[in-house]
Amino acid sequence: MPAHALFREEDIRFDVDVDPVIAALEKILPDEGLVVHEAGRRAYECDGLAAYKQLPLLVAIPETVEQIQGVLKCCHEAGVPVVTRGSGTSLSGGSLPHPQGLLLALGKFNKIIEIDAERRIARVQPGVRNLAITEAAAPHGLYYAPDPSSQIACSIGGNVGENAGGVHCLKYGLTVNNVLAVKVLTMEGELTTIGSEALDSPGLDLLALMHGSEGMLGVVVEVTLKLLPNPLTKQVLMASFNDVEQGGHAVAAIIARGIIPAGLEMMDGAAIQAAEDFVKAGYDTAAAAILICELDGSDAEVADQQKAVEACLRDHGASRIQVAQDDNERARFWAGRKAAFPAVGRISPDYYCMDGTIPRKQLAYVLKRISEISATHNLETVNVFHAGDGNLHPLILFDGNQPGQLEAAEAVGSAILQLCVEVGGTVTGEHGVGLEKINEMCVQFATAEINQFHAIKAAFDERGLLNPGKAIPTLNRCAEFGRLHVHNGELPHPELERL
């Protein structure tokens, strides 16, 4: 188990007398709704960040909102930490259990309560899978836009918790831009309604605050989502570049023309090769980078944008430009990108997928530095990139069975995140902080901001029982990690001198 980012002493300070808690929970939960024996709890010991494992003290599997409410009230009274889990696909350890805590598994909340085509909304329980919403909306010609690559499995409650993105978030926004309202239980078990279907909600913007809060402010028990009409037309272009920097310039040029593609993805040479070997998508394996650009809208709009995008690609030295001629070819262009992660899984026993953002213009520099950092640790890194919004996913290749390689991969990952902050980016684009990147939060934020996060957390959860030890580092942790004083590429607060 990696040591660098696990729970610290202050995160496991809870003193739980488990027997009375079990007795109380048994009265609240249905038969088989409370898992006490170790073999049963073992099934929940990790999430999508599989290198981290932690047995929970107990697992609760409620079936009604009243039962969740009862569980929370009981845990609040007894001082038991609570970690909420949907499908358990978090890549940052967001739903990794707490050793002294109850794991609240919401898998049974998988009901789509309502699809209203006229209002273009869906109202769903938190355990509903992301893709299931689009499937249910499809007969009405509607879909739910955010599409994280785990969309077949990940649940909407977790999407809210991590503010999930996906290939199409460049044009259609993150989860926060596609959710209208949530019903949330506080740690005390009180039900609150946050947001509405109206333009703007009066009062403080608790809806945005809830997004990306990683289960630390409350338990989401219902989500009302925006549905969008299916675009009339889609088109996909694929361009090859002899160097990554030119590709980066092409991306900047497309955005600068005011075109917001539905997707704009880049892969480096190693990623192209791995994907091509795996799915035979006809990718240009001679290229240093390929760019996949999806356009959507009305026929005229797409035709117009296609002309402009082709010009940008040509102007910035694309060595080859392919335009999909039909649905099959469109699917083929995407196939390699969509299979990039499993493709990398074929060429390396293990890989560690990082997630950071950078200003687009820093792309070439950052890729060069990533390659240097990896070489220092005798590892290789393959890069896929949500190019339009500057969200980089380096996949660090390693072999967990070779002593020291996991630690080396983690060191490379941490150095990459710090690099992202140095060039003016952030330590997470869409995977969240969880336990994985909690140390790097000390690099991203100054003490004042971290204190503000803690104060808000306490305003929702005074006793600190919801997902303790995640997302917001303690100042002790930062002191030990040896925080860097860098914020968005600047020294802290030079503006006081400048203004």
Place this chain on the structure above:
Amino acid sequence: MPAHALFREEDIRFDVDVDPVIAALEKILPDEGLVVHEAGRRAYECDGLAAYKQLPLLVAIPETVEQIQGVLKCCHEAGVPVVTRGSGTSLSGGSLPHPQGLLLALGKFNKIIEIDAERRIARVQPGVRNLAITEAAAPHGLYYAPDPSSQIACSIGGNVGENAGGVHCLKYGLTVNNVLAVKVLTMEGELTTIGSEALDSPGLDLLALMHGSEGMLGVVVEVTLKLLPNPLTKQVLMASFNDVEQGGHAVAAIIARGIIPAGLEMMDGAAIQAAEDFVKAGYDTAAAAILICELDGSDAEVADQQKAVEACLRDHGASRIQVAQDDNERARFWAGRKAAFPAVGRISPDYYCMDGTIPRKQLAYVLKRISEISATHNLETVNVFHAGDGNLHPLILFDGNQPGQLEAAEAVGSAILQLCVEVGGTVTGEHGVGLEKINEMCVQFATAEINQFHAIKAAFDERGLLNPGKAIPTLNRCAEFGRLHVHNGELPHPELERL
């Protein structure tokens, strides 16, 4: 001065020993930077909600961030409330002074620090006028999208505080969707940086929280904004309807086709007549409602959308459809709508502009009820409507010199806001809560949500010194107002029974 919504006893609980505060502030502020004499303070006694007047205890006019910081530290120590003011155009009394407090006037922070055309951002001080940003960006072919009707005067700091909208927010979003980062001073005078130019910011979403927080969480001292490229083409259509309901259906049909117009505005018969009498825009004064629809984008995109919009208008019984033939005609179509408020000012000694949101399909019912409510109080109401996003602006006509008419107008306004909540809308679309709608917040929110707002407020401002008495009602106030238990058209939390 209207009595129904003014400061309550608990809002004016501060015990300020003013002489030592004056002595301390004189050392911090420049010459003429501290206004103590009554005539000088008088200039700040109201904002855009002109019916409410309140002299502040002191006025501070700092010129540097260090000076603001010094003022805040001093007030924090001495327990002096602070109300921040930009241009003072708030329509809800957001910057109305506190009788025991310091008014912090940021008019001198009017510098555009940076326009970066490549990154498509502007970095500005909080006192910069909204329109000045677009003017400064224009040479680069860029503009700042949110355009509240006060854009010539209102300042960007206030836009953040109220999460300002405007005619174009249907397509381009509210202020929160167009701001990337803010620098904020806490009440203790600590400088924090919130947000970044990256896709998503790790940690809790303090940036969204700051928007619409009405100066209650901190003092914004710098704003980094997104700039957009000017659209290549614009087109404006104007349609007449013989009844409002048909117009509402046409709006729903346009949105349902997946078209997001740049603007989609409706005016009722009384508003049409007032506007036509004032600016002779050639409006159809025989119509019960007109709909003005602006489309923007590339030539092909606009042509495409125009065809679809015309079909929607025809299908829903438009009695007349006009398409602007050139720039002059486009400007003429807009002229009446843009002059609607002053036009109404010509036909009535006073008017009270309300701001609520409703589900679009409730439009006809809500207009009928507004007319009934007004008649009960012997008043008339004229309606303009951001139809695309359901944001209604009823203008209640009254004569402040006639005894009882102001109170009657306020009663009508309050009843309209409660009506908005009853049909599933909200008490504010874009003007904020301030003091004006603070009672109606008790209708919008249940106790649990109001308590959560207070807890977050306390997490930023423990002593409650920033803009006390605004935006978030005390539970005492709600008890006295006689809160209704209605949330989004539902009784509170029926879902507990339903789920």
